[in-house]
Amino acid sequence: MALEMQGRSSDGYAMDWLSLSLYHALAMLWATFWALVLGFTISGVLQVFVSKEQISRAFGQTNLKSVWLATGLGAASSSCSYAAVAASRSAIQQGAALIPALAFMFASTNLVIELGAVLWVLMGWQFVLAEVFGALVLIILMWLLIRLFLPKTLEAQIRQRAANQTHENGHCHREHPASPGSGAADEHEHELATASSSIGEHEERKWTRVAHAFVTDWSMLWKEILGGFLIAGFLATLVPHDWWEGLFLQTGPPVVRLIENALVGPIIAMISFVCSVGNIPLASLLWSHGISFGGVISFIYADLIVIPIIIIYAKYYGARAAAWITAIFYVSMVLAGIIVDLIFSALRLIPQGPRPPSAVEHAHIIWNYTSWLDVAAAIFAAWLLFLHFKARGKESGHACH
Numbered sequence: 001m002a003l004e005m006q007g008r009s010s011d012g013y014a015m016d017w018l019s020l021s022l023y024h025a026l027a028m029l030w031a032t033f034w035a036l037v038l039g040f041t042i043s044g045v046l047q048v049f050v051s052k053e054q055i056s057r058a059f060g061q062t063n064l065k066s067v068w069l070a071t072g073l074g075a076a077s078s079s080c081s082y083a084a085v086a087a088s089r090s091a092i093q094q095g096a097a098l099i100p101a102l103a104f105m106f107a108s109t110n111l112v113i114e115l116g117a118v119l120w121v122l123m124g125w126q127f128v129l130a131e132v133f134g135a136l137v138l139i140i141l142m143w144l145l146i147r148l149f150l151p152k153t154l155e156a157q158i159r160q161r162a163a164n165q166t167h168e169n170g171h172c173h174r175e176h177p178a179s180p181g182s183g184a185a186d187e188h189e190h191e192l193a194t195a196s197s198s199i200g201e202h203e204e205r206k207w208t209r210v211a212h213a214f215v216t217d218w219s220m221l222w223k224e225i226l227g228g229f230l231i232a233g234f235l236a237t238l239v240p241h242d243w244w245e246g247l248f249l250q251t252g253p254p255v256v257r258l259i260e261n262a263l264v265g266p267i268i269a270m271i272s273f274v275c276s277v278g279n280i281p282l283a284s285l286l287w288s289h290g291i292s293f294g295g296v297i298s299f300i301y302a303d304l305i306v307i308p309i310i311i312i313y314a315k316y317y318g319a320r321a322a323a324w325i326t327a328i329f330y331v332s333m334v335l336a337g338i339i340v341d342l343i344f345s346a347l348r349l350i351p352q353g354p355r356p357p358s359a360v361e362h363a364h365i366i367w368n369y370t371s372w373l374d375v376a377a378a379i380f381a382a383w384l385l386f387l388h389f390k391a392r393g394k395e396s397g398h399a400c401h
Contacts, residue, residue, distance in 0.1 A: 017237050023365075025233030028122075028281050029226075030365050034373035035117035036225070036277070037381050042113045044213030048206060059096035059104075062143075070100035071139055074107030081224070081303045084108045089316050092162040098155055099146055102325075103139050109303055111135050114217075115277045119300075122284045126349050127296065130340050134297045138336035145328045154324060158317045211387035228278020232285050248291045261295030262337040266330055269302030270310075279303055288357055293350045294341025301333040 059066060074084075088105035092098065109115075116128045146155075248264060249257040268286070269279060279300060287296050303309075305326050313322035344350050 021230075021234040021237040023233075024236050025226075025229040027365050028229045028232065030374065031370055032118050032121050034370065034377040035121045036114055037377035038114075038117055040114050040214050040217045041210070041380070041384070044210040044217065048209045048213060059091060059100045062097040062099045066097065066100045067103050067139065067143060070104040071107045071111070071136075074104040075111035075113075081109050081306070081309055085304070085309060085312055085316070089162055092159060098158060099143050102142060102146075106139060106142070106301075106304060106329075107135065110301055112277075115280065118277055118280045119283075122280055123287060123296075124351065126344070126351060129349070130293070130297050130344055131300060133343075134301070134336045134340040137339050138301060138332045141332040141335050142328060145332060150324055150328065154321055158321050161317055161321075205387075207384075208387045208391050211384040212391065214381075214384045215388045224278040226278070228281050231272055231278075232281035235282065236285055248286075248289075248295065250290050258292055258294055258338055258341055259334075261292035262298045262334045262341070265291060265295040265297075265299035265337060266302035266305060266333050269299050270306055272306070288355050290355070292341060293344060294337035294339075296337075297340050298333045298337030301336065302330075305329050305333075 059070060084105045087108070088101045091101045091104065111132065116131065119131060120128050247268075249260045251257070265286070268282075272279070272282060279302075283296050283300050286299060291299070310322055310326050313325050316322075317325070341350070
C-alpha cells in the first residue's frame, strides 16, 4: 500500500510540474501574441517595400557602406537562425565578402522587429535600446576581430569551400542562390517570388505580398518561438531559485561580476538550443534571478552559436573555420555585453531596485487589455492568411512555403 501511495504521489508530482510548465509557456504566448503579429507584419511590409536588388550590390566588398547595408538588409529580413546561416553561406557562394555576409546573418536574427516587440513586452524599452545599440557594437567588434586575427588563408578556404558546395536543403529551410547583383542575399526573396510567380510580381496587390512574407516568417520561426516558451516554462518550474542565483556572481567587485555574467550568458544560450525570438522568455527568467544587464544582452546575442548552429558551420566551412567563427562571435558577444552595461550604467538607463518577477513564472491567462490586443491581432492575422491562401489557390503548379 505504501508503494502504491508513493507511486501515485510521484505520478501526481510529475503531472503537477508538467502542467505548470505548459501553463507558464502558454501564458507567455498569450501575453506576447499581439506583439509577434505586429512584428511579423512590419517585417513583411519592409520586405515588400525595401529594394534589395540595389542594396545588395555592395556585398562583394568589405567597407563601411557594404557592412551597414548588409546590416540594414538583414534587419529588414527576419529569419530563424538556421535560415540566416544558410542565406549567409549562399551569399558567400555568389561572391559576397565574409564580413558583410556575417553582419547580414547576425542582423537578420538579432535586429528584427518581432524580437524587439517581444523584448519590449517582457522586459522593457531599456533592453530594446540596449539590444539595438549593442548589436551595432558587436558588428564593429566582429569586423575588427576578423581583420586582426582570422588567417587570410582561412578566409580564402571558407570562400572556396562554399563555392565548391552545391545548393542543397539546409537544416530547416530551402537554400537559394544569393547573388550580390541579383538581390537574393537571403531566402525570403525566393520565397516571395515563388508565392507570387503565377500572378506576376507587378500585378499582385501589395498586401497579398505582405501576407506571403508574413506566412513565410511564421513558418520559419514558429519552432524557435514555441521552443523558447517551452524551455523557459520548464526551467521556471523545475530549476530552484537558488540555482539561478548561484550561477551568476552577485557580490564582489563590480568589474568581476560584470565580466563573469557576460561570459556565462552566451554559454547558457549555447546549451539551451534556443534561437532568435525564442530566447527572450528565457532572458526574462535569467534577469529576474540575478544576471547583470550586460549578461542578458550577451545571452540574447548568442543564438548564432548554439550547438546545432556550430555543427552547421563545420559542415559548411570546415571544423577549423567553424571554431574560428564561433570564437570570434563569442568574444564579440561578451565584449558587446560588457560595453553596453558600462555605457548604460553611466547613462543611468539600467533598471534599478528589486528585480521584477519573471514574466515566465508569473504570467497568467486572464482577460485584460492584452486579451483585446490578442483578439485584434488574431483577426488581422486571419485576414493575411486569407490573402495568402487565396493567392495560392490561383497558382498553377507552384507550391507556396
